[in-house]
Amino acid sequence: MENDITDQIISCLIKDNLITDKQVQHAQKIKSKIVSSKRLIDILKDLKYVSEEQIKTALTHNKHTFKIGDLLVEFGYLTHEKLEAALKLQKTNKDQRLGDILIEQKFLAEDDFLDLLSIQLGFPHVEPDVQEIDKELISKASIKWYRHHNILPMYLQEGKPLIAFSDPFSKDSSIAAKKIFGSDFVTAVASQNVISSLLNKLEHGSKTNIIKEDSVQAIVDSIIQSAILEETSDIHFEPFKNKLTVRFRQDGILIHYKDYPLEIIPMLTSRLKIMSGANIAEKRLHQGGRISFDFNGTEYDLRASFYVSVFGEKIVLRILNNVSEIININKIGMQPKLMDRFLQDVLDTPSGVILVTGPTGSGKTTTVYSCINHIKKPEISIITAEEPVEYIMNDVIQCSINPNINLTYEETLRHVVRQDPDVIVIGEIRDSYSADVAVHAALTGHKVLTSFHTEDSIGGLIRLMNMDIEAFLVSSTVVCVLAQRLLRKVCDKCARPYNLTPTDLYRLEYKPPDVSAYQFVKGKGCSHCRYTGYKGRIAVFEMLILNEFVRDAILTQKSSYEIRKVSIETSGLLTLLEDAIHKASLGITTIEEIFRCVPKLLKPRSISEIKRLQGN
Numbered sequence: 001m002e003n004d005i006t007d008q009i010i011s012c013l014i015k016d017n018l019i020t021d022k023q024v025q026h027a028q029k030i031k032s033k034i035v036s037s038k039r040l041i042d043i044l045k046d047l048k049y050v051s052e053e054q055i056k057t058a059l060t061h062n063k064h065t066f067k068i069g070d071l072l073v074e075f076g077y078l079t080h081e082k083l084e085a086a087l088k089l090q091k092t093n094k095d096q097r098l099g100d101i102l103i104e105q106k107f108l109a110e111d112d113f114l115d116l117l118s119i120q121l122g123f124p125h126v127e128p129d130v131q132e133i134d135k136e137l138i139s140k141a142s143i144k145w146y147r148h149h150n151i152l153p154m155y156l157q158e159g160k161p162l163i164a165f166s167d168p169f170s171k172d173s174s175i176a177a178k179k180i181f182g183s184d185f186v187t188a189v190a191s192q193n194v195i196s197s198l199l200n201k202l203e204h205g206s207k208t209n210i211i212k213e214d215s216v217q218a219i220v221d222s223i224i225q226s227a228i229l230e231e232t233s234d235i236h237f238e239p240f241k242n243k244l245t246v247r248f249r250q251d252g253i254l255i256h257y258k259d260y261p262l263e264i265i266p267m268l269t270s271r272l273k274i275m276s277g278a279n280i281a282e283k284r285l286h287q288g289g290r291i292s293f294d295f296n297g298t299e300y301d302l303r304a305s306f307y308v309s310v311f312g313e314k315i316v317l318r319i320l321n322n323v324s325e326i327i328n329i330n331k332i333g334m335q336p337k338l339m340d341r342f343l344q345d346v347l348d349t350p351s352g353v354i355l356v357t358g359p360t361g362s363g364k365t366t367t368v369y370s371c372i373n374h375i376k377k378p379e380i381s382i383i384t385a386e387e388p389v390e391y392i393m394n395d396v397i398q399c400s401i402n403p404n405i406n407l408t409y410e411e412t413l414r415h416v417v418r419q420d421p422d423v424i425v426i427g428e429i430r431d432s433y434s435a436d437v438a439v440h441a442a443l444t445g446h447k448v449l450t451s452f453h454t455e456d457s458i459g460g461l462i463r464l465m466n467m468d469i470e471a472f473l474v475s476s477t478v479v480c481v482l483a484q485r486l487l488r489k490v491c492d493k494c495a496r497p498y499n500l501t502p503t504d505l506y507r508l509e510y511k512p513p514d515v516s517a518y519q520f521v522k523g524k525g526c527s528h529c530r531y532t533g534y535k536g537r538i539a540v541f542e543m544l545i546l547n548e549f550v551r552d553a554i555l556t557q558k559s560s561y562e563i564r565k566v567s568i569e570t571s572g573l574l575t576l577l578e579d580a581i582h583k584a585s586l587g588i589t590t591i592e593e594i595f596r597c598v599p600k601l602l603k604p605r606s607i608s609e610i611k612r613l614q615g616n
């Protein structure tokens with residue numbers, strides 16, 4: 001008499017078209033005539049109706065039709081009696097897996113169990129090292145969760161996650177794996193011990209494994225290369241209690257790149273210190289350095305900062321010349337009417353100070369380079385003092401400030417004016433001295449382009465006066481203050497219409513009819529935009545051009561509120577908020593982005609009024 005399991009295997013073989021009913025009947029006939037108790041499956045194999053490989057395939061393919069206990073008996077690893085005893089024990093403790101009981105009761109050696117799974121049934125047997133485990137894959141669920149379900153994702157095999165099971169026949173484990181990784185994964189087996197010890201190592205960070213120095217070099221290089229390819233401005237290496245996290249700043253937002261085990265931190269820190277010329281032995285003080293990194297035939301300039309924190313040094317690398325190209329002045333994002341004024345009344349004036357203001361990462365440098373590119377021509381001399389030079393331009397004399405060797409701003413600016421320039425570019429006004437140089441250079445007929453860290457345009461003027469520059473000097477030399485911010489652009493692959501909420505309206509001080517004529521949008525998130533809903537950035541501007549009324553308000557030391565009012569009324573000033581609202585109403589950016597990046601100092605005018613002033 002055949003047992004249930006044989007019937008099950010045979011019906012799987014028939015179902016998968018590996019054997020026919022006729023062949024089975026023939027084998028049964030033979031079995032009834034022979035004396036020895038040969039298994040029907042073996043007879044089918046002897047008759048060459050089916051191969052060992054085909055049986056394995058049918059078994060793994062239909063694994064949920066089988067009970068692991070029956071298979072163990074069928075393949076001779078276990079007696080019926082022991083299986084019955086184990087099943088009885090399982091009834092008293094439903095949470096315990098049959099495999100665990102069999103091993104615990106010494107009815108079965110764990111190796112035999114793995115043997116059945118890998119040799120007889122053909123599941124790949126894996127025993128990986130903790131370093132081989134794909135950290136991104138494992139991060140999809142918690143270690144606790146993997147322990148509970150007794151599975152461990154290992155790495156991608158031909159694009160599919162390979163998942164190790166201690167018991168691939170367990171329904172609970174299979175359902176759990178499907179829930180996290182979808183149904184398209186490779187099933188592998190690993191011993192219970194291997195899975196739990198790997199999970200422990202992942203949880204606590206493995207102390208035992210030794211990372212080789214050259215692999216750390218390769219890791220560092222590949223991080224920097226990925227950062228360059230993904231248009232990253234800054235790379236953050238952040239040491240935490242149980243891991244090192246690497247994040248990239250892209251489009252102004254930090255995006256998680258990868259996590260690394262704790263043991264990598266000392267070697268990675270040393271490697272970056274060597275690369276940047278910092279002191280390896282010094283671990284208690286903050287440090288800085290520079291890295292010159294060759295990639296794809298381009299030499300990238302990276303500024304490194306080491307900041308001592310409780311779990312080690314946090315390292316930030318700023319990629320300086322990741323400016324892919326100088327943006328044509330007409331493409332910096334100014335609306336047509338504003339652009340005309342900027343060219344005619346600001347850049348084309350013979351002398352005076354042009355200030356670009358905004359916080360770090362607001363795109364000031366890009367705008368300054370676009371301006372230089374527009375101004376430069378063979379008959380004039382342009383000289384720069386930058387900290388540091390972020391983009392090399394033809395026909396412009398650029399100097400990179402380097403305080404480490406006493407090439408300071410002060411020292412450089414003293415020499416700049418003796419170089420007989422027409423245009424002076426001062427990277428940033430950071431103290432009274434550089435402010436004084438800028439203003440006096442403008443007084444003596446130079447055009448001065450510089451940047452400043454202030455919230456808005458009026459703030460730039462006020463701050464200049466707070467740097468001991470006389471109001472009359474400010475009012476007579478400054479031509480324009482251009483405040484700016486960078487806002488993320490909506491991803492055009494997943495943009496959807498967005499209706500302003502009552503909160504949005506309240507914050508903007510608009511009523512529903514004020515916005516009903518405009519279609520705002522928001523990105524849903526897709527693979528093109530890494531599920532952020534944004535792709536690329538656009539600048540928004542607030543341009544203050546000093547006319548006689550504004551100059552008069554400065555001379556008579558009016559408050560910033562009054563100067564702002566005069567500017568709006570007489571010089572056609574549009575605020576950062578108004579320019580941003582206009583761009584959102586055109587579907588370029590979102591309301592959310594405006595609230596995140598743009599200060600609100602005054603109630604914005606209506607969108608139709610803004611459009612009229614902007615010229616479209």
Ligand SMILES: [Zn+2]
Nearest residue numbers: 491494526529
């Ligand atoms: Zn998208």
